[in-house]
Amino acid sequence: MRKVMTADDVLSILAVLRNADVDIWIGGGWGIDALVGERTRLHRDLDLMHREDQEPDVVAALADAGFVETLDWRPVRFVVTDPHDREIDLHPLVFAADGSAVQASPDAEHPFAYPASCFVTGTILGATVPCLSPEQQVYFHQGYEPADHDRHDMARLRETFGITSHF
Incomplete structure (x- = not known):
């Protein structure tokens, strides 16, 4: 049975990455909970966006913390456990000079867009954390049949x- 990703787990992972001096932003369910300022449901994982050019440092810091790659769908995304x-x-992001970014998508002609304004902060257990804006979260919850947790997350927003x- 898969372990639940707790708020303490999230903060400890963020500390590892902060010590590696890399930029990350929380997306997905934990990102929504950070925006809301409290945990609203259980989470099985943590979604993180990072600068593609910092990926070697992200991977090395997580490897030092015991994480190994378990899925490689680059350039779109990869998973460590x-x-x-x-x-x-x-999720690797390529930034433009204006602070906006793009992420590769399964459809190479239509990458995911991240406007500069979507990089905001939220809170987890009272700690300020980098995350994606409510609007960006809604953007990523389109084009598929939502699961119960997706409906829950959009209701919180x-x-x-x-x-x-x-939905």
Whole structure:
């Protein structure tokens, strides 16, 4: 059975990456909980965006913390897992001079866009953490049939920020 990714796990992973002097942002369910300012559901993994040019340092820091690569779907994403089954889903971003970024997508003609304004902060256990904006979270929750946790996450964004989502 897969271990649940706790708030303490997230903060310890962020500390490892902060010590490696790399830039990361939390997306997915933990990113939404960071925006809301509290854990609203259980999470099985942690989604992190990172600068593609810092990827060797990200991978090395996580390897030193016991994480090994378990899935490689580069350039779109890759996954690392530690001996406790904590899983991190990593998404490489290529930044432009204006602070915006793109991430490769399965459709090479249509990469995922990250406007400069989507890189914000939230809180986990009272600690300020880098994450993606509510609007960016909604952007990533389009074009697929949502699972129950997706519906839950979008409801939290609607309740907290008055943001519109398509489900």
